[in-house]
Amino acid sequence: MSLAFYLNILIGGLLTGLVYGLAALGFAVIFGALRVVNFAHGGMMVAGMYASALVMTLHGTDPLLALPVDAVGLFVFGFLFQSLLAGRVRRLPEPMPSLLLVGVALMLAGGLSLLFGAAPRSARLPIGADTLALGPLVLDRLQVRAAWVAVLMITLLFVFFNISRTGKAIRACADNPCGARVIGLNVSRLQAVTFGLGSAVVGVAGCLMAQTVDVRPELVSDMALTGFVVILIGGPGSAGGALLGGLLVGMVEALAGALVSPALQSLAGYGLLLVVLVLRSLGLPGRFPNRSANPARHREQPG
Amino acid sequence: MRPVLRTTATAVSSGLAGMLRLIETLPERLAQALMEMLADLIAGTTWRGRLLGLTVLLGLATLPEWAGGGVVALMIPVLWLAYAAQAWNLVSGFAGLLSLGPALFVGLGAYCGAGLALHAGIGPWLGLWLAMPAAALAGTALGALALRTDWPEVAFALLTLIAAEACRLGAGHLEILGGTAGLVLPPVAPGGLLPELRGHPVLAYYLLFGMTLTALVAIRLLLRSGLGYRWLAVRENPTAAAAVGVNLFRTRLSAMAVSAALTAPAGAFLAFFSGALVPDQLFSATSSMAMVLGAVTGGLGTLFGPLVGALVLAPVDAVLAWLSQRSGHPLPGLTPFCYGLLLVLVVLFRPGGLWPWLAHRFGLVPPGPPAGNRWPGEPGP
Numbered sequence: 001m002s003l004a005f006y007l008n009i010l011i012g013g014l015l016t017g018l019v020y021g022l023a024a025l026g027f028a029v030i031f032g033a034l035r036v037v038n039f040a041h042g043g044m045m046v047a048g049m050y051a052s053a054l055v056m057t058l059h060g061t062d063p064l065l066a067l068p069v070d071a072v073g074l075f076v077f078g079f080l081f082q083s084l085l086a087g088r089v090r091r092l093p094e095p096m097p098s099l100l101l102v103g104v105a106l107m108l109a110g111g112l113s114l115l116f117g118a119a120p121r122s123a124r125l126p127i128g129a130d131t132l133a134l135g136p137l138v139l140d141r142l143q144v145r146a147a148w149v150a151v152l153m154i155t156l157l158f159v160f161f162n163i164s165r166t167g168k169a170i171r172a173c174a175d176n177p178c179g180a181r182v183i184g185l186n187v188s189r190l191q192a193v194t195f196g197l198g199s200a201v202v203g204v205a206g207c208l209m210a211q212t213v214d215v216r217p218e219l220v221s222d223m224a225l226t227g228f229v230v231i232l233i234g235g236p237g238s239a240g241g242a243l244l245g246g247l248l249v250g251m252v253e254a255l256a257g258a259l260v261s262p263a264l265q266s267l268a269g270y271g272l273l274l275v276v277l278v279l280r281s282l283g284l285p286g287r288f289p290n291r292s293a294n295p296a297r298h299r300e301q302p303g
Numbered sequence: 304m305r306p307v308l309r310t311t312a313t314a315v316s317s318g319l320a321g322m323l324r325l326i327e328t329l330p331e332r333l334a335q336a337l338m339e340m341l342a343d344l345i346a347g348t349t350w351r352g353r354l355l356g357l358t359v360l361l362g363l364a365t366l367p368e369w370a371g372g373g374v375v376a377l378m379i380p381v382l383w384l385a386y387a388a389q390a391w392n393l394v395s396g397f398a399g400l401l402s403l404g405p406a407l408f409v410g411l412g413a414y415c416g417a418g419l420a421l422h423a424g425i426g427p428w429l430g431l432w433l434a435m436p437a438a439a440l441a442g443t444a445l446g447a448l449a450l451r452t453d454w455p456e457v458a459f460a461l462l463t464l465i466a467a468e469a470c471r472l473g474a475g476h477l478e479i480l481g482g483t484a485g486l487v488l489p490p491v492a493p494g495g496l497l498p499e500l501r502g503h504p505v506l507a508y509y510l511l512f513g514m515t516l517t518a519l520v521a522i523r524l525l526l527r528s529g530l531g532y533r534w535l536a537v538r539e540n541p542t543a544a545a546a547v548g549v550n551l552f553r554t555r556l557s558a559m560a561v562s563a564a565l566t567a568p569a570g571a572f573l574a575f576f577s578g579a580l581v582p583d584q585l586f587s588a589t590s591s592m593a594m595v596l597g598a599v600t601g602g603l604g605t606l607f608g609p610l611v612g613a614l615v616l617a618p619v620d621a622v623l624a625w626l627s628q629r630s631g632h633p634l635p636g637l638t639p640f641c642y643g644l645l646l647v648l649v650v651l652f653r654p655g656g657l658w659p660w661l662a663h664r665f666g667l668v669p670p671g672p673p674a675g676n677r678w679p680g681e682p683g684p
Contacts, residue, residue, distance in 0.1 A: 037457050039403075089650060095401045096654050098460065099599060102403065103646030106592060110640025118635065217636065221588060225468050228461040236457050264476070270469040274448075277462075281451035 004136035009258045010251050011137060015147040017250020019208045022150045023223070024230040024242035025157060026201030032237040033174040033194040036086070039101040042224025043108025044074055044199050048206025049215040050116055053123040063123040063210060064149065070203040078199030082192040105224070113217035123210035146208040153204055154243065160197075170194050222266065226253075229273045248272065344523055352667030363512060367505045375508050379576075381617045382511040383569060388597035388609035389518045390565035395595070396604035397526065398558030399538025401460045404467030405594045407445075408438045408563045410585035412570025414474065417486050417580055422479070427575050434571050435564040442563025446556045455555070464588075471586035485581035488574070507576050514572070515610070518565060523606055525561070534558050538604070592642050600649050602656025611658045619645065 023045055030038045038044075051073060052066035059065075081104065089097050124142065132139040161167040173180045173190050181187050206223075213219070230249050234241025249269050256268030345353055367375050391405040415434035419425040425433070445466055449459040475483040525531045533554045536544040545551050574580050584590065593616065601612025623641055627634045653660060662668045 031457075037460060085647070085651065089654070092650075092654050093399075094456065095395060095399065095603060096650050098401055099595070099646060100650045102592075102595070103643045103650060106639045106643025106646065108643075110636035110638065110643060113636025114634060114640060115636075221468065225465055228465055232452075232458055232461055232465075236454050267469065267472050267476075270465060270472075273465065277448040277452070281448055 006255075007136075008138055009254050011139065012143065013251035013254025014247055015140075015143040015250070016212070016254065017247035018147045018150040018154075019205050019246075020226060020230050020250050021243040021246025022153055022208070023202050023205035023227055024234060024246050025154060025239055026198045026203075026205060027227060027231055028198075028234075028237060028239050028242045029157070029201060030195055030198035031231075032239075033170055034082075034191055036101065036195075037098055037236070038198065038202075039098065039224070040105040040108050041202060041227045042220045042222070043105050043112065044077070044202040045206035045209065045223045045227070046112055046215065046217070046220045047077075047108065048074060048203035049123065049210040049213075049219065050112060050121070051203070052207045052210040053121040053215050056123045057121070063207070064145070066123075066210075067149070067204055067207050070207045071200040074203030075196040075200040077196075079192045079196035081199075082195035083188065086195070087188060087192075109217070109220040112220060116215075116217065118217060120214040120216045122214050124212070124214070140212070142211045146211045149208055150205070153201065157201065158239075166190075166193065170197075226266065226269060229269045232273055233276050340524065344520065347668060349666055349669055351665070352662070355665075355667060360516075367508060372504065376504050377617070379504060379507055379511060380620070381613045382508070382515050383572070384593060384597045384616060385610040385613035386511060386515045386518055387566060387569040388594045388601070388612060389515070389522065389606075390562050390569065391594045392598040392603065392605075392609050393522060393565060394558045394562035396598060396608070397522075397531070397538060398534040398555055398562075399541075399604075400456060400555050400558065402463045402559070402562070403460050403595070404463035404465075404588075404591050405562075405566055406586050406588070406591040407463065407467040407470055408442065408566035409570035409573065409590065410467075410470055410474065410582065411438045411441055411563075412567030413574035413580050413585050414480055414486070414570075415567070416571035417488055417574040418480065420488065420575075421486065427571060431568055431571050434567045438567035438570075439560040439564040442559045443556055446559040450552050450555055455551075459555075464591075467586050467588065467591060471582050474582035474586065480582075481580070483582065485579060486574075487580075488578045507572075510572065514568060519606060519610075526606075530554075530557060589638055589642070592639070592646075596642050596646055596649075598656075599646065600657060602658035605656060605658050607662075608656045608658040611661070612656070615657065 023041070026044075027038050027041055030036060048066075048070040051070050052063040055061065055066035055069060056063040085100060085104075086097065089100050132141050132144060161171060169180070169185050170190055170193065172183075173185060173187050173194075177187050180190075209223070226249065230245040231242065232245075233248060234243070234245030249272060252268050252272045253265045257265040260268070345356075348356070363378075366378065387405065387409065390408075391402065395401050412434045415437050416427055416430040419430040419433060420427060445462060446459065449455060449462040452458040474480050480486060526535070533544070533549050534557075536547075536549055537551055537554050541551055544554075570585065573585070597612035597616050598609045599612070600608075600615050601610065602608025619641065620638075623638055627637055649656070663670070
């Protein structure tokens with residue numbers, strides 16, 4: 001067990017963590033702008049995975065080509081969900097909008113399982129064993145490729161929200177929906193775009209995840225729970241937190257999987273969450289409790 | 304209740320004479336407290352509602368007499384779901400804190416009861432009193448972790464979901480709990496054995512009937528206590544509740560603890576009734592969702608909603624079982640898909656649930672909106 005061994009594991013975890021982080025970023029986009037918890041996170045991600053598996057088997061091409069398909073498909077799904085369903089329950093008090101998404105999450109999980117059956121599907125290229133050697137470090141070429149795409153997507157997302165007009169308009173809606181409406185923004189349209197965008201990011205993360213993992217229906221709950229662990233560690237509305245949480249969870253899972261047992265991977269993630277929450281409730285790192293947060297402010301909805 | 308306690312305190316301080324007088328009037332005072340309790344229970348209903356309630360109560364109490372064994376066997380899961388959904392309803396419906404992993408406490412109660420019975424020889428009746436505080440403790444710990452964060456409601460929903468799954472995995476890895484294969488309780492002699500909690504369906508039926516009724520009465524009385532009013536206040540408007548001096552953290556935590564403690568007996572019952580514990584079933588998200596769906600369909604934050612919801616969900620489950628039997632091969636996605644569809648439809652078209660709508664429609668409650676207890680968007684009377 002040399003240093004290189006641990007480094008290899010850590011870097012493998014880091015590369016997976018980037019994909020987790022990208023998925024959590026999709027969650028953060030939706031939560032940050034709409035104050036809605038996307039319970040369908042796992043379902044959307046696995047839908048993206050199935051799409052790339054389908055592209056791979058139907059056309060025999062590189063599964064990364066499914067990326068635009070995933071992005072557009074899930075954007076449309078999210079856009080339609082927000083404008084057709086979520087808009088209708090906007091005025092209902094809190095458990096109801098969340099329960100709507102829980103219902104959609106269940107439908108996605110059940111629907112994917114009914115549609116594709118229990119057998120795992122692969123979207124991996126036959127170059128799986130192909131590795132990249134960097135001195136003592138051995139990297140999985142597919143993982144490196146997925147990580148590159150994840151970094152690219154993250155950069156694009158930051159550019160979008162900080163430079164483009166639509167991105168700025170979405171941020172304005174998130175800050176103050178009423179004010180955004182006053183200055184003439186179409187708030188409900190922008191909210192639909194936001195939900196679509198967040199869904200698309202989650203779908204892309206699913207496409208990248210499919211490069212290294214076989215797709216099974218049970219992954220819906222695995223991906224959702226890993227995503228929620230990442231989000232709770234990083235804080236639900238924070239982009240930086242989502243990325244940091246993703247990297248942390250990726251590394252801890254990789255370490256636990258290699259050193260203890262692959263079956264305990266997700267338990268290690270839950271353990272990390274427990275440690276973080278205990279530390280936070282003791283008030284060590286991070287901002288301390290809900291006294292500073294004003295719940296009324298986040299309840300503000302247009303109209 | 305309160306006046307009795309208060310009079311007791313003054314009587315003790317004023318000496319023996321007062322004590323004697325109290326003992327003389329004790330039956331009268333007890334009767335008065337009982338009448339007050341009864342009046343509390345039926346407050347806010349019309350005579351028609353009370354009559355229907357009494358009929359349903361008597362009908363359910365005598366069900367094994369006039370209905371066949373098949374009906375009793377059908378009613379057991381219905382009552383079980385009504386009880387479990389009622390317990391979930393306490394934290395999510397009355398205290399307004401969405402919990403997505405109530406199966407966690409079902410599993411905890413089941414494993415506590417069965418584990419104590421198998422390894423320590425403690426019977427179910429005693430084990431129950433250990434399982435309930437254990438579940439309450441787990442609920443409190445979970446709530447304390449989630450509610451201290453910046454986003455208490457969000458963290459609570461996500462953390463309950465994660466905790467149920469973590470316990471499923473954990474129970475699958477613990478040898479003392481039988482691993483993924485689960486625990487099997489040794490078979491008992493046929494016939495109704497009350498001390499063992501196992502055996503005849505009629506016994507199970509009456510047990511569940513008693514549990515459901517007790518939960519209903521207890522929650523109704525709790526809702527009319529100071530604690531219950533604090534729960535409702537926190538649900539309706541956390542900011543305003545905090546402004547008038549309600550401790551949000553402690554109030555929500557107490558709701559979680561009571562709900563968890565109430566859920567645990569459902570798990571213990573399930574363990575002894577079925578005799579086999581499988582972590583994948585006990586802690587499953589589907590069973591959590593059945594509880595959520597039962598309460599939401601019937602009416603989130605209403606007392607009779609979970610009962611109505613459980614009655615609605617039973618035929619749905621029967622149809623789903625028939626469909627997957629018809630298809631010849633297992634369809635694990637069918638139940639989640641249909642539950643999800645039902646949840647979406649209920650939220651979109653009847654967010655207040657079936658019970659408040661039915662109660663208004665058939666004049667079981669007086670016309671006009673009940674005080675501050677109606678969901679916006681729900682059709683008025």
